Amino acid sequence: MDLKLLNAEATAEERAAIDAALLAPSPIGASGIFAKRHLLLPALEAAQARVGWISEGAFTYICATLEVPPAEAYGVMTFYALLTPAPRARRVVHVCEDVACKARGADALIAELERAAGPAAHHVPAGDRILIGDDDVAWLPSPCLGLCDQAPAAFVQIAGERPVEELFGDVTVDRLRAAMGGALAIARVPRPRLPQAGDPSLRLLRRVDVADPTSLDDYRAHGGYEALRIALEIGPDAVIREVTDSKLMGRGGAAFPTGRKWDAVAKQPVRPHYLICNADESEPGTFKDRAIMEGDPFALIEAMTLAAYATACDYGFIYLRGEYPLAYERLANAIARARARGLLGENIMGSGFSFDLEIRKGAGAYICGEETAIFNSIEGFRGEPRNKPPFPVQSGVFGKPTAINNVETLVNVLDIVRFGGPAFAAIGTEGSTGTKLFCLSGHVAVPGVYEVPFGATLRDLIELAGGVAGSGRIRAILLGGAAGVFVGPDDLDMPLTFEGVRASQATLGSGVIMVFDDTVELLPMLQRIAAFFRDESCGQCVPCRVGTVRQEEALARIAAGKPRGGVATEISLLDEVGLAMKDASICGLGQTAYSALESAIHRLDLFGEQTGR
Amino acid sequence: MISILPPKAPPRTVEFEIDGIPVRAPEGSTILDACRANAKQVPTLCFLDTLHPVNVCRVCVVEVEGSRVLVPSCSRKVEPGMKVRTDSERVRHSRKMVLEFLDSSVDLSTTPDVADWKAAYGCDSERYGPPAPLAPAGTRDHAHAGHHDAPDPDYRATVAQPVKVDNSLYVRAYEKCILCYKCVEACGTDFQNSFAIGVAGRGFAARISTEFAVALPESACVYCGNCIAVCPTGALMAKPEWDKRADGTWDESRQTQTDTICPYCGVGCTLTLHVQDNEILKATSPFDQTVTRGNLCIKGRFGWQYVQNRRQAEPTA
Numbered sequence: 040m041d042l043k044l045l046n047a048e049a050t051a052e053e054r055a056a057i058d059a060a061l062l063a064p065s066p067i068g069a070s071g072i073f074a075k076r077h078l079l080l081p082a083l084e085a086a087q088a089r090v091g092w093i094s095e096g097a098f099t100y101i102c103a104t105l106e107v108p109p110a111e112a113y114g115v116m117t118f119y120a121l122l123t124p125a126p127r128a129r130r131v132v133h134v135c136e137d138v139a140c141k142a143r144g145a146d147a148l149i150a151e152l153e154r155a156a157g158p159a160a161h162h163v164p165a166g167d168r169i170l171i172g173d174d175d176v177a178w179l180p181s182p183c184l185g186l187c188d189q190a191p192a193a194f195v196q197i198a199g200e201r202p203v204e205e206l207f208g209d210v211t212v213d214r215l216r217a218a219m220g221g222a223l224a225i226a227r228v229p230r231p232r233l234p235q236a237g238d239p240s241l242r243l244l245r246r247v248d249v250a251d252p253t254s255l256d257d258y259r260a261h262g263g264y265e266a267l268r269i270a271l272e273i274g275p276d277a278v279i280r281e282v283t284d285s286k287l288m289g290r291g292g293a294a295f296p297t298g299r300k301w302d303a304v305a306k307q308p309v310r311p312h313y314l315i316c317n318a319d320e321s322e323p324g325t326f327k328d329r330a331i332m333e334g335d336p337f338a339l340i341e342a343m344t345l346a347a348y349a350t351a352c353d354y355g356f357i358y359l360r361g362e363y364p365l366a367y368e369r370l371a372n373a374i375a376r377a378r379a380r381g382l383l384g385e386n387i388m389g390s391g392f393s394f395d396l397e398i399r400k401g402a403g404a405y406i407c408g409e410e411t412a413i414f415n416s417i418e419g420f421r422g423e424p425r426n427k428p429p430f431p432v433q434s435g436v437f438g439k440p441t442a443i444n445n446v447e448t449l450v451n452v453l454d455i456v457r458f459g460g461p462a463f464a465a466i467g468t469e470g471s472t473g474t475k476l477f478c479l480s481g482h483v484a485v486p487g488v489y490e491v492p493f494g495a496t497l498r499d500l501i502e503l504a505g506g507v508a509g510s511g512r513i514r515a516i517l518l519g520g521a522a523g524v525f526v527g528p529d530d531l532d533m534p535l536t537f538e539g540v541r542a543s544q545a546t547l548g549s550g551v552i553m554v555f556d557d558t559v560e561l562l563p564m565l566q567r568i569a570a571f572f573r574d575e576s577c578g579q580c581v582p583c584r585v586g587t588v589r590q591e592e593a594l595a596r597i598a599a600g601k602p603r604g605g606v607a608t609e610i611s612l613l614d615e616v617g618l619a620m621k622d623a624s625i626c627g628l629g630q631t632a633y634s635a636l637e638s639a640i641h642r643l644d645l646f647g648e649q650t651g652r
Numbered sequence: 653m654i655s656i657l658p659p660k661a662p663p664r665t666v667e668f669e670i671d672g673i674p675v676r677a678p679e680g681s682t683i684l685d686a687c688r689a690n691a692k693q694v695p696t697l698c699f700l701d702t703l704h705p706v707n708v709c710r711v712c713v714v715e716v717e718g719s720r721v722l723v724p725s726c727s728r729k730v731e732p733g734m735k736v737r738t739d740s741e742r743v744r745h746s747r748k749m750v751l752e753f754l755d756s757s758v759d760l761s762t763t764p765d766v767a768d769w770k771a772a773y774g775c776d777s778e779r780y781g782p783p784a785p786l787a788p789a790g791t792r793d794h795a796h797a798g799h800h801d802a803p804d805p806d807y808r809a810t811v812a813q814p815v816k817v818d819n820s821l822y823v824r825a826y827e828k829c830i831l832c833y834k835c836v837e838a839c840g841t842d843f844q845n846s847f848a849i850g851v852a853g854r855g856f857a858a859r860i861s862t863e864f865a866v867a868l869p870e871s872a873c874v875y876c877g878n879c880i881a882v883c884p885t886g887a888l889m890a891k892p893e894w895d896k897r898a899d900g901t902w903d904e905s906r907q908t909q910t911d912t913i914c915p916y917c918g919v920g921c922t923l924t925l926h927v928q929d930n931e932i933l934k935a936t937s938p939f940d941q942t943v944t945r946g947n948l949c950i951k952g953r954f955g956w957q958y959v960q961n962r963r964q965a966e967p968t969a
Contacts, residue, residue, distance in 0.1 A: 042872070043848075043871070043872035045864070045866070045870075095864060098863070098864075108840075108847030108850075109847075109862075109863035109872070110847055110848055110849050110850040110861070110862050110863050110871065110872065111840075111847055111850045112863070113850060113852055113861065113862070113863040113864060114850035114851050114852045114861070117797055117852040117853045117854070117861075118797055118852075118853070118854050119797060119798075120796070120798025120799070122797075123796070124864065125794065159799075161796045161799040162801075179799070180799070182798070403797070403798055404854070421851065426707055426727060570800070570802075573800060573855055573856060574797075574798045574799065574854075574855060575798070575854075575855070576854070576855040577854055577855065578831065578851075578854050578855045578857070578858030579831075579858075580707075580708045580709075580710050581708065581709050581710050581711075581750050581753050581754060581830070581831075582710055582746070582749065582750060582753065584831070584855060584856055584858065585753035585754070585756070585856065587856070588757075588803075588809050588856045589753065589756075589780055589808070591803055592780065592781070592803045592805075595802065595803040595805045596781070596805045598805075599805035601805045601806070603779065603781060604779075612779060615745070615749060618745060618746075618749075619745060619746045619748075619749030619753075621721070622713070622721055622722045622746050623713050623721070623722050623746035623749070623750060624710070624721075625707070625708070625710075630721060
């Protein structure tokens with residue numbers, strides 16, 4: 040391709056880092072315009088990790104090597120929050136400012152950090168650096184980092200030949216300063232043990248904090264690869280039958296029947312088929328998939344192999360959010376060990392079935408958890424959702440039939456195959472079968488991931504997490520994440536099933552239960568949620584791109600005591616904006632961007648006094 | 653001559669309803685095609701016959717029975733038994749809001765039809781507050797994805813920014829850009845394959861940009877001007893038109909359009925010359941012209957000055 044490139048040279052170290060990233064195995068069957076372009080994001084990430092930002096030289100080298108037009112590559116680079124096209128410090132600390140961390144002191148932490156270390160790097164003119172100690176560091180506020188059970192949280196990146204990335208929980212300004220100075224050991228606080236660890240009733244979490252997550256032998260000693268062995272015996276059609284009989288519904292938020300999805304992919308005559316595990320867990324308040332990937336990574340690899348067998352997929356991707364370095368490490372180790380033992384690759388377990396997979400890291404974009412945005416991101420395009428139809432089962436990544444499932448959904452399939460679909464369907468309720476992971480955070484005594492059979496009520500879950508902490512009195516509970524709804528203390532007996540929440544006009548979303556005690560001011564929480572959606576909108580469609588701005592502005596006017604035409608007028612404006620986003624946006628992000636706000640305003644009557652209702 | 657190919661079956665007809673009236677349309681047509689064939693008014697902004705529909709502006713949304721959300725008529729194909737509503741309360745609400753969202757954040761003063769639509773749908777863009785003061789040049793060009801400054805309760809955010817004039821042929825006034833993706837499509841695989849521009853950034857900070865926002869002469873731009881031809885808002889404008897509008901002498905009522913053939917090469921593109929006061933101000937090509945589909949090259953688009961190289965007054969010594 041004849042490209043006009045910038046006149047800029049990459050340094051030797053940038054070239055070496057980019058070359059190393061391009062050695063990654065190429066997905067089977069990606070040809071034509073896809074042949075090289077799918078390596079664009081990994082190459083950009085490699086350049087960023089080497090020097091802390093992406094120089095014009097590194098960028099130009101990537102464009103030339105992958106034959107991507109620079110204007111398009113620039114559009115991709117500037118889409119991701121973790122990629123930086125201007126000089127920046129080698130050490131960067133991303134401090135979570137999202138709702139769960141806000142409920143546990145993030146605002147005070149950030150204010151203190153600002154006094155100690157100066158303004159956030161996105162306010163600092165390009166080229167400026169903040170100095171702490173003998174090396175340059177910068178900090179940035181961050182959306183939810185998925186460490187809500189250890190709020191407040193921070194994510195540290197140190198660029199270099201051996202780049203370091205780590206998530207830190209329970210951070211204080213002193214620990215942050217230690218991390219920024221490079222003393223990571225001082226900043227580190229051990230991960231809390233899974234609250235239910237070892238409980239014999241656990242299914243999805245049974246090995247977490249019980250089996251060694253780095254050992255394939257230990258995984259097998261705890262029942263690992265039993266499901267795949269059975270699957271290879273009974274054949275793909277029987278696997279799909281069991282999954283259909285189990286009535287398993289997707290756990291990513293949309294609750295689509297998994298058996299139907301798999302059946303549709305398996306029947307597509309076009310080849311190859313691809314399998315994608317959506318591990319871009321970024322919904323504020325969600326950390327259940329992290330618990331599985333860090334604590335039981337082999338289970339995901341086995342489940343994906345099984346899913347690929349059932350749906351005749353040739354190649355798989357785990358699309359993992361960029362802020363989960365430990366999950367990356369554990370999964371990469373699991374893949375390498377499984378491959379070494381013939382559990383991935385050619386002729387798996389001597390069955391004649393072949394399948395391999397790789398991890399793709401996101402780079403700071405919530406929207407890339409939308410299934411069609413993942414396809415674009417993997418292909419090396421901007422992570423903008425596609426219009427549906429066509430649906431992924433017909434035309435997904437690289438335009439081929441694609442089965443895409445959430446981590447939790449996939450891991451469920453292991454027990455379905457081991458114990459049969461009907462046995463799975465007997466757990467839970469008629470409309471919601473199996474067990475469900477819930478992410479308890481905010482004001483509960485023991486935050487963490489909890490697994491319960493469907494049918495448990497909100498009260499049951501909060502009691503399981505040790506009851507309400509803080510003042511002990513509930514003001515509100517955010518159910519399902521930023522795209523979910525606020526419910527109040529009157530809703531505690533709501534059964535947390537798909538049908539139960541639907542009847543209460545709520546949602547399970549990704550299983551978030553974030554409790555706020557009555558000392559929490561809700562308006563700043565709403566403002567944060569509005570800011571989140573504005574930051575994370577891809578900008579493609581007008582209702583979401585502008586609507587998320589207009590709703591944040593209306594809340595800001597109310598908060599500043601400057602409502603236009605009174606608070607009631609602002610509320611009707613918000614309702615109008617919200618309805619248009621819900622009705623006319625392309626994807627679920629815009630369609631749910633007003634959901635939590637609407638519930639706080641109307642269900643909890645947040646502005647009741649100001650509107651005289 | 654006997655063809656070895658089997659005879660092509662005529663497209664099947666799909667029967668469905670628009671606003672309660674039974675209609676038929678060839679299989680594969682979009683709802684918008686069917687609406688236009690049946691004299692139903694549907695506004696569009698990001699749609700153009702000659703480009704792939706990107707369905708991002710959402711002003712053409714319609715209601716389809718059984719669909720949870722509204723659907724973009726420009727790209728949704730008709731299906732048998734479909735029940736489409738083009739003027740329901742939900743449709744009117746979303747269209748009104750989309751128009752308000754655009755009008756309150758973008759300068760639509762040179763976008764055709766918008767004033768009529770705003771009136772028809774009852775838009776009031778002032779309810780979002782007064783527009784924020786103009787940001788310094790480069791602010792939007794270098795916005796960092798995933799971050800923005802807290803909103804100022806006294807103002808509404810807009811995309812206002814200084815106009816980019818970096819070459820003598822055309823200007824880029826991104827204060828008028830609604831991000832319809834048409835210029836990117838025309839510059840990319842739909843037509844020109846130059847890939848000089850793309851969409852950069854994210855959310856409200858998303859913008860049309862060259863790599864690192866370099867000036868056009870440093871980019872891959874070949875000055876075909878096909879982006880100008882498809883721009884629906886006048887954000888991209890040939891320099892003579894821009895200058896004439898700036899000094900208040902642009903007057904379409906005094907203009908004529910004359911079709912001719914481009915004199916440069918053997919392709920024979922149709923040129924439409926826009927003339928005011930016996931002076932050519934711009935050249936376009938008709939979108940329905942089978943050869944050009946509205947596109948030209950730098951010579952056809954901009955190389956007409958020689959026609960009117962009038963003798964300058966003799967310089968006085």
